[in-house]
Amino acid sequence: MADSSLVYITSLPRACDWVEARRLHANVLLVGRSAQGQLFANSRQLCANCTSFTIHSDFLVYTTQQHYAHFIPLRDATCAQSEMWTSSKAMMRRVERGSRIVVAPPGDVSLVLVHPRGNLETVHPRPLVVARITALLDSGEYGAALIACRKHRVDMNLLYDHCPSTWERDVEIFIRKVDSDDYLNLFLTGLSEEDITKTLPGYVAASTRVASLMLPPDTSKVNRICDLMHTALNNIDDPRYFHALLMTYVRKQPQDLEGLLSTIVVLRRGNESDAATGRIDAALRFVVVYVDVDALYRVALGMYDFALAILVAQHSHQVG
């Protein structure tokens, strides 16, 4: 029989009342907590006043007598880098006095704690949320990732910044998976130039992470995303994503108002029906929220399209 005998593998520095194990590639990670509250990951002591711990799919989670929950990436638990994580403000959060961990379902974002009197509390700690979103991105589940960002109020730049090269390859898949004009707009309006992975609390860069794209230093990230989205949306050519298409003009720096208006004008071409007029109306109503209407009016005049200029004027409060 396979388990016919026991073989010594390692020793924890002290006898521990609570021990859990996890296989990490070829190695075994043993986490033990002694009755005195020391927490060990194999032979390394992580903490001297631990009150409870659990091994989540990405993190070793433990609570301390100072009423903090700490999150240590599993791959770093046994090496010297663990000290950086144990003291990292982003990798800890306050919990109710005397809370202990009940369970953290693997792959999920929730951590269930029990209070001293016996009542339960479920929290969604930032490191678990961000790890879940990056896992969804790695598996190409862009729609679920975006909804998780929205639900847990995580900066949506993460969708791009986590792995720019993959995102740029998958733009059309991204649009189809998100499959909502509103969510695409939410993503576009939230874009900023900074690389959010450098500042997002709880973000753990993968050890094999592809370095950010080799772009010329003056390339704007927002413009690049807008251009890629614009091309992809044109390829898909689905009227449901029309507002997102307009948003790619609006979000460009500087705003591409002429391109925006010519896209709207296309709706009218060869079709003077009420439905087309209604759609132009709706498009202009959407656009005037995001752009300076005076500038838009001047651009419309500059395009020598007087009918369009009148339409824009009708939607502005200042002119006409």
Add this chain to the structure above:
Amino acid sequence: MRHGEFSLRGDARTLHVVDLQWNCDSSVLAVVMRDSMDAKKVCIELWSMANYHWYRKYVIRNCSAASSVRWDPEVALKMHYMDSDGCYRCAEFCWDVLRSNHPAAENAGTVAVIDGGRQRSDRNITTCTHDTIPQDALLLTRFRYCNVPPPYAEHTLKFEKQVIAVAFLSEGDGNAIGVLLEDGQCLFYGASASSKIAIAPTERHSPIQLSHSGYRQIAWPRENVLVGLRTHSEEECVDVFNIADRTHSTIALPAPARRLFSADGETFVETVRGDVHQGRRPSRFSDKNIFTHLTTALA
């Protein structure tokens, strides 16, 4: 003001409370009870309270009628008592969360709570005096899908015998549950990974009767392998059962064991010295250690 009371289970006409002892941090109350029909039948019940609900966590049977129980004045969950043979026993317990910890994505995050001595739900107050079978309950909640605060639970399993230990299968989706009862019977349940409630005896594994009694911890590393830790004539040993063909083998331990646990299909044993052994490849250990040490999980 009456506050926080609870009633003991069992027949009030024959069972007499001999002694009540709080442990040093007042987390556990030991109740020593004697059966008036049979003076030798003395048992110690360990009760604890959370959320204004009293749980009977453990029962030690066959204690000596002569002496009662003494909690250790310093170590909160250490207990000294005499067994019916007149041997001094020292039992050390620890609080434990019985949870499924397998890293599968379908793992429902099931947590089990032992709620011993629960009265029958169909029990009628007027007829209850004849109902002397105390029922142990195992409260199960799958925290991925719902958060049910104790003493309520998403699902309750009931047993006629005391629940000694619970183990989750550390293979597959990690949702199957093994429950060891005090008579050495081990029952297996499968929890469905879907959000619909489904906890039922699994068809793949019929209950097995472990060859000995006195197991204090079990682990279920693989579908067909159940491992039990017991004290055998002052020695610690680990029994490995094959659930499919009902055979078993015994492994002597190099030192008294503290924890038996499993992860990713592997069995691990931690000794009181902190050494961790993994079950798999054949090798031999010969040193014996004469020392009785009882570590049992209070869940």
